[in-house]
Amino acid sequence: MNALPDRRLNAYRPDLAEEALRGSVEAPHYVSGTPAHVAVPVASLRPRPDAAAGIDTQVLFGEAVQVLDRANGWAWVKSGFDGYVGYIEETALSSGGAAPTHIVAVPRTFAYSGADLRTPAAFALSIGSRLTVIGESETRGTRYLTLAGGQSVVAGHCIAIDATASDDYVAIAIRFLEAPYLWGGRSGFGLDCSALVQLSMMMAGRTAPRDSDMQAAGFGTPISREELRRGDLVFWKGHVAIMEDEKTILHANGHTMTVAREGLDAAIERIGWLYERPTGYRRP
Missing domain, CATH: 2.30.30.40 (SH3 Domains)
Incomplete structure (x- = not known):
């Protein structure tokens, strides 16, 4: 039996699926959805329509989503930026209006x-x-x-809208230093480790997957620890850090609960007792 597609990036549930999955996923109904955009500063996207559910990621003011279903004050959506699927409160969305400039x-x-x-x-x-x-x-x-x-x-x-803040995504990441850590966060008000990579890349005109396992699986090229230089990524199980230079990392982390600068060797020793050694290194 073929494995089902990743639910984070593919919209399907027992009663409904996105049209793009017709033929791949069985569902009684398929929908293309309707366009909308986020009309609040930050909208949290959750795995189920429940305000008590954890945050998977966030969608920012003005970002586009495709609304696949609406029920009981919640919208089931797919992000137009990175394809992430989940539930957003309906009041956070608006339809129509001119394109962002x-x-x-x-x-x-x-x-x-x-x-x-x-x-x-x-x-x-x-x-x-x-x-x-x-x-x-x-x-x-x-x-x-x-x-x-x-x-x-x-x-x-x-x-x-078509410009970039800098060609150096690491320089952008540095601007987040001391921003608070937030699990699932993806904004300047609070963000997690993989969002630091994704947001910084985005502002440099590049795209990156949302979650650290997605980034570790195929973002860029695998390299050895000896090859590490500015801009490379270091992965642990469930965590990612950006190399500021050959010896220093930048990462949003639950130890300081901020985006922090840390020596790579010290971070490997500190993280190792709980999450073991790094699982890989990649060059975006």
Whole structure:
């Protein structure tokens, strides 16, 4: 019997499956879904429609999803960014509207109620949030972008949707230092080890799988420990770290509960008693 597809990236359940799985997965109904986008700063995606369920990952403001089903205040969705499947509260989603024009390029920023830093902040935004800009203005020398919802964001905190924050994804990862660790988190407000890799890559114009096991299985090329250099990845069972240089790693971790800088040798010794030695090394 063939193994069923990974449920994290393939939408199927006993009563329903995405159209792309017709012929691969048995289901009484298949749907293509309808487009929507996230309308809150960060939407948590869960394995089942239950606010008490753990977070598998998160979808950011303005990111697209395909809605496959709606019931009891929950939407069963597939992320348009990395294909992750899960449940999001319906109130976090919106349909229609113009396509995003800009992306937040700093770890965190605010959407203000007006084009002035002295006006109240309407909500916070994470790096990677996608914005639809309809105008711009200047107040006391600071440029602001006007969003479709009427709020304003500091222009210097954003880049065009097709631009990159840096060609060096490690330099982007460094900007997350001391951001809090959050299991399943994928934002500047809190993130886990694999999200640090994925978000940093995204802002450098590159794509990476969401979870560390996905990254370890086929992201980039396998290398030896002796070959490690800046930008390479070190994997443990359930964990990934980024090489800042030949001896130092950056990683979101449950030991400091932050994104931290640590010596590779020290990390291997510290982690080893619980998660054993590294399982592999890869060059993205």
